[in-house]
Amino acid sequence: MKKWLVFFLAVLSISYLVLLAPFCTYMNNRPVAVRLGYMPHATVLKLAFADYKQLIAQDAVVRVLFYFGSLVDTTKRTVKTTPEYFHMFETLQHAVRLDPYNMDAYYFAQAAFTWELRKIREVNDLLEYGIAYRTWDAQLPFYVGFNYAYFLKDYAAASRFLQRAAELSGNPLYTNLTARYFFEAGQTRVGLAFIEQMEKNTLDPRIKRMYQMRREALHNVDLIEQAVQHYQQQYHAPPRSIEILVKTGYIESSPVDPYGGVFYLTSSGGVQSTSKFALIQRP
DSSP states (O other): OHHHHHHHHHHHHHHHHHHHHHHHHHHHHOOHHHHHOOOOOHHHHHHHOGGGHHHHHHHHHHHHHHHHHHTEETTTTEESSOOOHHHHHHHHHHHHHHOTTOHHHHHHHHHHHTTTTOOHHHHHHHHHHHHHHOTTOSHHHHHHHHIIIIISOOHHHHHHHHHHHHHHHOOHHHHHHHHHHHHHTTOHHHHHHHHHHHHHTOOOHHHHHHHHHHHHHHHHHHHHHHHHHHHHHHHSSOOSOHHHHHHTTSSSSOOOOTTSOOEEEOTTSOEEETTTTSOOOOO
């Protein structure tokens, strides 16, 4: 009996040693879905762990962060291997469905999936889901507005979200960006009305001066745009320059850009400025 027991233990030990190396290799190269851990759909988790859904969501986000961190060479600040972004994003989606107030998920999605993968619309969908819950938060609409403007060049959508960010935060940067993107979207008068309203609600004289400068710029743009429109109605073609509008009497003189630039017309009759509506640095 003892001989059989010894023989059995010996066979078991040999089998363990034979299988150990392949098992270690598998563990090191196993799919990211295994390394991140399988996460059931958020609906299932809500039903099963209603009282602990925030903890489960945070655990999922932390696992994504640790996984991504394990792929980064901190000494060189480079990614050692290509992360499995799809499964990471899917995990974050489940996490915010469990806990839509988890800001870590939104921060990471904005940082990792816009610049790296240009998954702009997917990230915006995730952020807009968060906006519906984090109604006090100006950061999420600012991210969405930035993504629309910078990556998608959709200035109309950008202005809507930046307007919300500006109203929630009172941040003059958001306000100025909103007015600018209304202008870029061809809605100068909407941007002008918005900046005038923000100016009225501002008590800080320094911020008020910033708004006044933006208002003056948009007012002058609106003057030129109206002159262009009347010129096109009469001549059935856009004017080649602002000087032509002055010579034909549609405006008295070329408006001044308060940012220090010079207004000019594009080939389609649009109004731009050499300042790009930002303060020009002078020596």
